[in-house]
Amino acid sequence: MYYPVLASLFGGILATAPAAIKSFISGYGYIALLVLMVLESASLPIPSEIVLPVAGLLAAGGMLNIYAVFAIVTVAGIIGISIDYYVAYILGKDLVYRHLGRLRISKKHLDAFDRWFNENGAFTVFIGRMLPEVRGLVSLPAGFAMMPLKKFYTYSVAGMAVWDVALLLFGYYALNANSIYVAMVAAAALAIVVYIVYRLSIGKAR
Numbered sequence: 001m002y003y004p005v006l007a008s009l010f011g012g013i014l015a016t017a018p019a020a021i022k023s024f025i026s027g028y029g030y031i032a033l034l035v036l037m038v039l040e041s042a043s044l045p046i047p048s049e050i051v052l053p054v055a056g057l058l059a060a061g062g063m064l065n066i067y068a069v070f071a072i073v074t075v076a077g078i079i080g081i082s083i084d085y086y087v088a089y090i091l092g093k094d095l096v097y098r099h100l101g102r103l104r105i106s107k108k109h110l111d112a113f114d115r116w117f118n119e120n121g122a123f124t125v126f127i128g129r130m131l132p133e134v135r136g137l138v139s140l141p142a143g144f145a146m147m148p149l150k151k152f153y154t155y156s157v158a159g160m161a162v163w164d165v166a167l168l169l170f171g172y173y174a175l176n177a178n179s180i181y182v183a184m185v186a187a188a189a190l191a192i193v194v195y196i197v198y199r200l201s202i203g204k205a206r
Helices: 003-016 019-041 048-060 066-091 093-102 107-120 122-128 139-144 149-174 180-205
Strands: none
Touching: 019 048, 019 066, 048 066, 048 149, 066 139, 066 149, 107 122, 107 139, 122 149, 139 149
C-alpha cells in the first residue's frame, strides 16, 4: 500500500527538479545530500544526474566543500547499495521483483539485466554504477547471486567514483547559477556512451 505513495512523492520531486533539489541541498546542506544519495543508491527515483551537479555548483559557490561532498556521496552510495544487496540477499528474487513492479520498474528489463549480470559478473557491477537507468538496481542481482562482498564493494565503489566525480566536476566547473541544464546535457553525453556499452552487452545476454 505504500508504493503508490512513494511513487507519487518521488514523482513530485522529479517534476520540480532541479530547483527543488537545489533548494533542499541549500537549506539542509550535507544532511540533504546524504539523504538524497542514500535513496538514489537504494533504487528510489532520485536523479543523481541532477543532485551531483547541483552539489558541485554549490561547492563552487563556497556553500559546500567539494572534498566533503565527495566523501558524503561515497558513504551514501555504500549505504544505499548495502540496503539493496541485503534486501535481495534475504528476501529473494521473486518477492523483491514483485514489489519493484509496483514502482513501475519493468520485469522484462530486470530479467534482461539479471542475464547480463550472470554473463558478466563484476563488470556488470562496475559499469552498472555509471548507468542512470540501473545504478541502484545492479545491487539486486548481486544480492540474489550472493556475490562476495569484497568484490561487490570494490567494483561498486570504483564505478560510483567515476560517475560521481564526473557529475560533481560538471557542476563545479561548468555551471553558474543560471545554467544548471548545461550539466544535465553534459551528463547525458557521458551516460549515452556508457549506455551503448550496456545495451551491446545486455543484447548478448538475451
